[in-house]
Amino acid sequence: MYMRPGYGMFQQQAAKMRLTPQLRKAITILQLSTPELLEVVQQEMNDNPVLEFTGNEWEAYNASHTIHSAAVRRDHIYDPILHAASNEVSLERHLKEQLGFVKKLQPSIRNMIAFMIGNLDNNGYLAPSLNEISDVFKVDLAQAELALRILQGFEPVGVGARNLRECLLLQVQSLSECFPLVSLLIRNHLKDVADYRIHKMSAMLQVTAQEIQAAIDVIKGLNPRPGAAFHTETVPYIIPEVIIEKAGEQLVVLIHQAASPRLSLNGYYERMVKDSSDNNEATKYLFGKINSAMFFLKCLEQRRKTIFRVAQAIVEEQTDFFWKGTSHLKPMTLKRIADKLSVHESTVSRATSGKYAQTPWGIFELxxxxPSGLQMDLGDAASSEHVKARIKEWIHRENHAKPYSDQKLAELMMKEGIQISRRTVTKYREELGISSSLRRKRI
Structure with missing residues (x-):
């Protein structure tokens, strides 16, 4: 029988996922970090009068929200962070205080020094040239040079330099004992020093490689950014979502109080809506706010339970890490935890991103x-953290006269059954902040 194509209307059932505003809000709350969550809670309480903190949660919230401390607890009233002396002395203030102690100085010179101080960058380097400064103050170049020399005599040593070479030379001149080779290398061979070309400089300057090595050691001890110590950024204290502690022979998972604020509905407004028989605007407004508040509380509780379940699953899978240390962290995927909890992989991703755990070995993001894994000969896998720990251990024990190359480290890994390439070793070594074998070599 021949069937001709045509048009028509058909009715059928199909399952489809739709992101409602409520579901979108629940997802958003789950993926918030603790500081972001506290801001959302504060905003929600400002917008919704029926929400209030339960018991003494308001004081706990204010303490954690104000200082962003990772150690706020009910049983610790004294907080050392609140009593720590803050370093509010800027580089400009520090230098101007020293300028005030310089007597018998011409007003034009003093004004120029103050101008230079105000034009130092965060590293303590002078931004404008002396020609530009002399043009601003309508003085000859010699007076500008005199002002700069006075500024360069202030603390910290090296401040007021116009480039790295001048900064290092100023510091070398202040050393009580320093052989001329150090200044010579800084003046003429700074690029070779950076590239660690010891034998090239040894042949060029007709000195031993040991003398070059000793001079480089002095240069490495100098500070290329003398003003940086006065430009400290505010330290963002981490509030851990989860606390994982050892309790005898068990590991206990706790949700941090500051990271999970306890809210409730205001009883006065609840009774007002319950007892009201009028269907006026005020009643409708309160009824809507109560429904909104109940959904927000449900989202917070769901977020807390999800993070708690994920943290528990992580502890079960990474037990060796929590008992023995970071080198025992094994490879694991988000899918493994998702399958274990019967949730979607994206849920685990949102529950771990930007969330931190306080463990016996420090604070770590979930x-x-x-970590990713590297294949081993026995069919198991080694985590990247384990490999990094082994690299650090081998480099710590190496012969400094003949340090291990990245290829040699890869071969040592192979002997332990870990399949790794030289390029991966290089990547891990650089992530650890360890120099190459050429720079680690001692003569």
Whole structure:
């Protein structure tokens, strides 16, 4: 029988996922970090009068929100962070205080020094040239040079330099004992020093490689950014979502109080809506706010339960890490935890991103417990953290006269059954902040 194509209307059932505003809000709350969550809670309480903190949660919230401390607890009233002396002395203030102690100085010179101080960058280097400064003050170049020399005599040593070479030379001149080779290398061979071309400089300057090595050691001890110590950024204290502690022979998972604020509905407004028989605008307004508040509380509780379940699953999978240390962290994927909890992989990703755990070995982001793995001969896998730990250990024990190359480290890994390439070793070594074998070599 021949069937001709045509048009028509048909009715059928199909399952489809739709992101409602409520579901979108629940997802958003789950993926918030603790500081972001506290801001959302504060905003929600400002917008919704029926929400209030339960018991003494308001004081706990204010303490954690104000200082962003990772150690706020009910049983610790004294907080050392609140009593720490803050370093509010800027580089400009520090230098101007020293300028005030310089007597018998011409007003034009003093004004020029103050101008130079105000034009130092965050590293303590002078931004404008002396020609530009002399033009601003309508003085000859010699007076500008005199003002600069006075400024360069202030603390910290090296401040007021116009480039790296001048900064290092100023510091060398202040050393009580320093052989001329150091200044010579800084003046004429700074690029070779950076590239660690010891034998090239040894042949060029007709000195031993040991003397070049000793001079480089002095240069490495100098400070290329003398003003940086006065430009400290505010330290963002981490509030851990989860606390994982050892309790005898068990590991206990706790949700941090500051990271999970307890809210409730205001009883006065609840009774007002319950007892009201009028269907006026005020009643409708309160009824809507109560429904909104109940959904927000449900989202917070769901977020807390999800993070708690994920943290528990991580502890079960990474037990060796929590008992023995960071080198025992094994490879793990988000999918493994998702399958274990019967949730979607994206849910685990949102529950671990930007969330931190306080462990016996320090504070780590929950994402830290999902390292990539390297194949081993026995069919098992070694985590990247384990490999990094082995690299650090081998380099710590190496012969400094003949340090291990990246290829040699890869071969040592192969002997332990870890399949790794030289390029991967290089990547891990650089992530650890360890120099290459050429720079680690001692003569």
């Amino acid at each position: 994402k830290h417990f999902f």
